[in-house]
Amino acid sequence: MDGESQILKSSSGHGKRGGWITFPFTIATTAGLNIAAAGWMNNLTVYLIEEFGMNSIDAAQVSNIMNGSVNFVPVVAAILADSFFGCFSVVWTSCLISLLGIVLLALTSTIDTLRPQQLCTNGSGICMSPTKLQFAFLYGGIALASIGLGGMRTNIATIGANQFRDSKYQNMFFNWFFFTMYIGTVIGATVIVYIEDNVSWKFGYFVCVAANFVGLVVFLCGSRFYHYAKLEGSPFTSLAHVIVATIRKRKLPILDENNWYYGPHANVDQTMSIAPSRSFGFLNRAALKCEGDVKQDNSIAKPWRLCTVSEVEDFKSLMRTLPLCSSSIFLSTPIAVLISLSVLQALAMDRHLGPHFQIPAGSIPVIVLVTTSIFLTIFDRFLFPTWEKLIGHNVTPFKRIGVGHVLTFIGLGVAALVESKRLNEVRDRDGFRISVLWLVPHLVLIGIGEAFHFPGQVSLYYQEFPTSLKSVSTALTWLAIAISFYVSTALIDLVRKTTSWLPNDINQGRIDKFYWVFAVVGVVNFGYYLLCVWFYKRKVGNKVVDHGASNAFNK
Template sequence: METTQISDDAVAVMYGTVDIHGNPADRKKTGNWKACLFILGSELFESLANCGMSTNLVNYFVDRLHEGNATASTNINNWSGTCFILPLLGAFLADAYWGKFRVIAIFSMLYLLGMVVFTLSASVNGLKPSCSADGCHPTTPQIGVAFISLYLVALGFGAYEPCFSSFGADQFDETDDKERNKKSSFFNWLYFTSNVGALLGSSLLVWIQNNVGWGWGFGIPTIAMAIAVVLFFCGFRLYRFQKPGGSPLTRIAQVLVATFTKIKIKVPHEKSLLYETADAESSIKGSRKLEYTHELRCFDKAAVPIDSDNIRGTPNPWRLCTVTQVEEFKAVVRLLPIWATGIVFSAIYSQMSTMFVLQGNTLDQHIGPNFKIPSATLLTFDILSVMFWVPVYDLIIIPAFSRLTGHERGFSLLQRMGIGLLISIFSMVTAGILEVVRLDMVKKHNYYDLKTIPISIFWQIPQYFLVGCAEVFICIGQLEFFYDQAPDAMRSLCSALSLTAMALGNYLSSLLVTIVTDVTTRDGKLGWIPDNLNRGHLDYFFWLLTVLSVANFLAYLWIAKWYTYKKVTASQA
């Protein structure tokens, strides 16, 4: 995309960005890294809260809510999926009506409220399940309070998350070369900061949950979330705000309706014959004009003017759309196949909080004779991998490859995500090999009823480390790709798309577990994933995910080959 270098003396940020008072944002006083320090600080504590709440949740469901392995795994996947499908709601409200700041403010409060109630359900007598030597015995109301509070967390997190990353990126003006490069680095460091918080959440807080108690284990993340909310509001005078552009779903519907009503109209070869406003600015509030592209030409019918398109001399938006509006729709359509390829990786990612933890429960968790490491704490090696690879990628790989390829960021975003998908295949292969070795020892030594097999849990490190490496390439690449390729007035919505891939990945994992359990437990068989994994075949489940990952990677290569990048008109680039 072409850019224009703006003088340091320029005051207003381009294409409608304003300050907290609604005035054009002063480039020297708002935005940039000074505003993002509050955003990164808030992200640190929010990720600590989120990871501290969710990392060990499968064990809470098994130990306190008295669920089996398959049921607990399914419930966690469904909850996680809901967390990542609700971003569509927050993104729609942000892009259409409220703006990102207001959505973050409202839903962060709901997020915090849900965490408070869930902490009370795990710590207050009457709300928490009663436990004795023969296990815990939760009542239906107690289970209900726990699930209601968790889904309130899902609502708050879901609406908050896509707006937060997109709002942070809004602090950099992509029409300025210097700020555009800083924006690209922002996504890397946002993810790095998120993982610093997650490191504390998946190590120290998991230990507290297992050794001190669930009340403190969930109470500390709740306090962290309160700090995150306060930090975010502290920076409000420094932020840049983009005005909402009206309902993106309405604009999409208008293109579809206009196309359908003109289904028999032939699209002219000359793009100058298509309808576009004469003004330099787009008719869509807060959005720049987009250049015409030749792909998906069937939707160009919506921009072909005919006599019946006008009502009292004014174009009917349900009959005639501008080229920019049509191109906005095309940009979203082009994103969908790329988005779909992220679903299988998300299913792999979800294994770290479900099957990897259950596999780790069967391994020797001791460090020395007296200290025992919780299996969920192994997630720290995924986080350490991310914390290792983010600075290596941003400070070493990008400069090195930019000199070789001539690309300013070393790789294109599509290449970056493809590398991540390839690495994710090896993470599943590694997990499968470890399970084969574990089951071979069980069979060889008749360890079927042994709770822990004499194999160190640290043999799980490679699979966590590889998932972390894949994250740096895929997840950060998706954050930047969906923000960069989204039309200006749809950025929250398109950022939410990358998160809904996480949702569908969790649902896919849940569906696979349900199908596998149903199919493999027929005729009295124990199945692949019984409560006693020594008598199951978890390795088969990992091989199934490996096959899906290979097929997904091949599909991605074909899709990426034909992708066309968004182009802003030269006068506004």
């Protein structure tokens, strides 16, 4: 019995493993891990400033690096799961690593010797610096918790979807998965952050430990019900074959005759033409048959000298998509900067709602998440169906990403205007603090933009990537976000060294100018994105065709 036939039919209830019986286990794990993660991640900048006496910009930089790691690890974890260990092993191991990391963070908030004393001598403003042991526990906890969360993030979605054979039920699972992920993040970023700010850091962090522990236990309890997909090996091996074979045959001429090229894989429709496309023609050499490359039974004798046309075309699909991927990096970079600095802005603003309630600064970025969740629902249920009825075709991923670009740089412009007003009020009215609600408009714009471009990117990569790289294509968006956080960290360091815009006291700086620079970069990046779309060659069936901008946005 093959692997797929072992999957329980989601609508019938027959079989031994898989199906809806696994749903409570995967969803509860998703909820527990995201509640725990949001509880410590969203308030990390504040924790570093208040409990470790860290410079505010340095604390924001640590948060950026942490966010970059959380979004980079899913790519590595997806490769490990698909090629070596399977999703189940990677998920439970990641949950355990995350738990250990949060325990270390909880210990820094509990044991006095694991964090510096916050008392400054004689009001001089000079506080004790953390010791090497204190830094080891702090950064060790952050690193382990980040790696664990990243390893779980995409693989729990994969193992959940693998329990169903019908794509209808897979899509239903994904809808519930993302809904649970967003709700869990909102709960952690509001309830737990409020506990940390108003009760104690210790209590808040141990709530995170409990949520993570429950998620791990629930996931393991479902092990007897899961369907375990068969490992297919690493898709990157075939990509490496193409690169090596192309280099080794770089001196051979590129031929037009089909019979000189080695055909598709055995599991591919044999009626497909074996002629490689002309785009990136130099790669076609990898599929050229030479003496000794093919055995008598027509199988490949030297995989590092000969590849199938299918493998070459898969590599080309990846190459064609990379320019679009690069534009998404500079789309996410200003968002990463804005989210990091908005926490610092909130600390310098009036966060009171009425006489008794104060909004935690670490909860401010939740505005983006809540907005994205709301507008994803509006788009799915109202906007896009209406668009399809009026225009006659769906909203393409190209259009969604393009609108996301525009809303993002507009949001950055609004953010710059708000920060300029805040600074004017502080300086003209002797330290007056404007309401933190001034941050809401541009964060809402960023959230709406994310509702457009984030699903658009996932959909585009999933459609355009070869079959062998489908699982990695969904992780590619996380990789772009990870790179954007690293780039934002480098840019903040560069600005700190070359300008006076980002001092420790942001009231003495010019964050507004920083936002204006990113708004201009966003406009330039949008132009670059349009060029990428204009020259993009898209795979249609077995052919690669050119699309001008107008056609690409409608296909």
